[in-house]
Amino acid sequence: MNVEKAAVVGLGVIGGSLAKALNAAGIEVMGIDMDDETLLKARKDGVISHDSFNINEGDEKYFEPLKKADVVFLAIPVMDIVPVMRRLAPFFKKDAVVTDTGGTKRFLVNSINFELPEGVEFIGGHPMAGSEKSGYDHSREDLFLNAPYILTPTPENTKTSVETLKKVVSKIGAIPYVVAAEEHDRIIAAVSHLPQVVATSLAAAIGELDEGGEWLKLAGRGFKDTTRIAASSFKIWRDVFITNGDEIIKMIRLYEKKLEELAEAIESKDEGRIKKIFYEAKRCVERGENCGGGHRGQKEN
Amino acid sequence: MNVEKAAVVGLGVIGGSLAKALNAAGIEVMGIDMDDETLLKARKDGVISHDSFNINEGDEKYFEPLKKADVVFLAIPVMDIVPVMRRLAPFFKKDAVVTDTGGTKRFLVNSINFELPEGVEFIGGHPMAGSEKSGYDHSREDLFLNAPYILTPTPENTKTSVETLKKVVSKIGAIPYVVAAEEHDRIIAAVSHLPQVVATSLAAAIGELDEGGEWLKLAGRGFKDTTRIAASSFKIWRDVFITNGDEIIKMIRLYEKKLEELAEAIESKDEGRIKKIFYEAKRCVERGENCGGGHRGQKEN
Structure with a gap:
């Protein structure tokens, strides 16, 4: 047509x-x-x-x-x-x-x-x-x-x-x-919904710690990029969280395991384990660098 | 002088x-x-x-x-x-x-x-x-x-x-x-070291899920911004994690609580609680928007 x-x-x-x-x-x-x-x-x-x-x-x-x-x-x-x-x-x-x-x-x-x-x-x-x-x-x-x-x-x-x-x-x-549709909801739970949950939790946690707003004055670009999508529309995300909750929860649990692994490695000053996780992450970011498109700072999903 | x-x-x-x-x-x-x-x-x-x-x-x-x-x-x-x-x-x-x-x-x-x-x-x-x-x-x-x-x-x-x-x-x-120095290490654990831990864990978790690299093709800017700093230098961060581990672990624990709160709200489809956390996060991001400086995508700390 x-x-x-x-x-x-x-x-x-x-x-x-x-x-x-x-x-x-x-x-x-x-x-x-x-x-x-x-x-x-x-x-x-x-x-x-x-x-x-x-x-x-x-x-x-x-x-x-x-x-x-x-x-x-x-x-x-x-x-x-x-x-x-x-x-x-x-x-x-x-x-x-x-x-x-x-x-x-x-x-x-x-x-x-x-x-x-x-x-x-x-x-x-x-x-x-x-x-x-x-x-x-x-x-x-x-x-x-x-x-x-x-x-x-x-x-x-x-x-x-x-x-x-x-x-x-x-x-x-x-x-x-x-x-x-099923595959979409699983994949996007990982590459879009999980980052939103992570950014929202991070910004909410720091917001609670830094009630006076003094700490944020010292923040660099890393904080800003990592939390940027936390300013997205609630109405859009409420519907996403509610209609894809099952897949999102699965991804949060997998993420929490990795976070705990890194926390334990930091707590025990285990250089080798920190290194392993750091390089897993680096490889993922580098692999994703040429994927997807659009303009830095303009995408939310 | x-x-x-x-x-x-x-x-x-x-x-x-x-x-x-x-x-x-x-x-x-x-x-x-x-x-x-x-x-x-x-x-x-x-x-x-x-x-x-x-x-x-x-x-x-x-x-x-x-x-x-x-x-x-x-x-x-x-x-x-x-x-x-x-x-x-x-x-x-x-x-x-x-x-x-x-x-x-x-x-x-x-x-x-x-x-x-x-x-x-x-x-x-x-x-x-x-x-x-x-x-x-x-x-x-x-x-x-x-x-x-x-x-x-x-x-x-x-x-x-x-x-x-x-x-x-x-x-x-x-x-x-x-x-x-003590205050620096506490504040920066929140606004710089915690975002690094979060971005590294997120990228490592997704990297493990997406071994074939097919999922990342569907990722948008949100994934990229949230994980960008995970590509940072390991040597620099190893030293930071090891010399500020105590403060970083405290921040991870506070963050995990907020993440769990959001996960529970999503799991129980509790709109009110999702909204509360979402707006806490949004306020934090908006407050931080005019703080700090530098060039998007160029800062790591």
Whole structure:
């Protein structure tokens, strides 16, 4: 399918960046948000079309233009996706591909408890790009450049729809990866959700120790980089923690074992064991250095 | 004292950056290293003077020019500082201020078990700047710009020497803070050593899970920022872990409690508790945002 028009629901940092990137790739974008000011800003930026509308608009006649969108992106917190999709479903174009940008995937696949209109397909999506800053004001056209973009089709999806979505993802500069929902949730629990838990706990612990804020004045870049993502949106992460808790807990337990191993090595001044763990870590970081993409300090996942 | 000449011992990423910054500030720098190639590079860069020498040079007549240095920086691993200082001590200028750049301070104060020449003073120093990359090739003139630079004088130091060192630190663009050695070791265990332990454990844990390297391809910026410092120099960190183990272990225990609190909240899907910890963390990060200085991705401490 040739994608000429797309709709983006939720013009936050991810949705706003999607709208900007799609628009830059020559795809007309309809913006859907619940905040008039955000819609106005995106309109003024020339990012979204006249067809854009406020989803809280009482009169559903404004939803009609959605019937022109070949692809619909739901860029909203995980637990809002199904209710919003149900609400908009009657207005989806026949053969439209509907996708989301949520951080967990099993939950969605298991929660779509209603029929999509004939020919409409839902394919889970997860761009490995984001920001610790929230809102349209922090969105950027190049957010997805060289970033991995995971798609989690089910056996029910047609090859055509998957190919359509992969093409759109490539058009915004991201690198599409097709992964099963279960595998996505396990892998991302390790490489995204665990780092978030670790950064959040670290910043919360230091915040408690340093009530007066005097210690942080002496902190260097290491503290800042390690805790940067702890400033991310709570609403986004609450949904991720709740819908992927089982996999996240498994990863926390594995991490705690490694942390304890290092703590014991430090406590007993065991140079050899410190060295072993240090080099395991170094190898992992160096291996990951050329993986993934995006802009330092702009990704959250 | 007016500082016209300085010596930098160890032209790694910190020492090399010090040499470049001092040189740019109009202070003549003598470079001392054990690697001829590094000395040659720094000479070619116009960063260090003809007086520079290889510390492994058998004939100590080459050490003579050190007698001209008003300030000596020992930019080498913590446990090497005392032996190197003892070796060079006979060549220190009368009234010279000797300082280091090590990440722990109590150990040094307690280890200087020899007399410095008359009028020579040692004042511990710790620039809160660094890099996960090692070696002279990664050094940069602006590494210390707006970075905190901690000085840990003892009651035995004269006010004149402390002021001299503060002035030099300001000249390279850093912000001097005077802190007692014990306090330094406690605060830095929280804001620098704990983040290193956390990043190292996280990267080592993920490295073990992702033996094939397939998972890291899907990682975003969050993983990279959170683990960046895990690629830092082992030799530097081994000495820090061993000489500040007691304070580091205390911080790890406090952190583990917070991590467990968050893990339990996730496991029981307790939104309220997740929120509480999330906002504690967010406040800490936001409070720290305008503190410290330097260049994203260039600091390690």
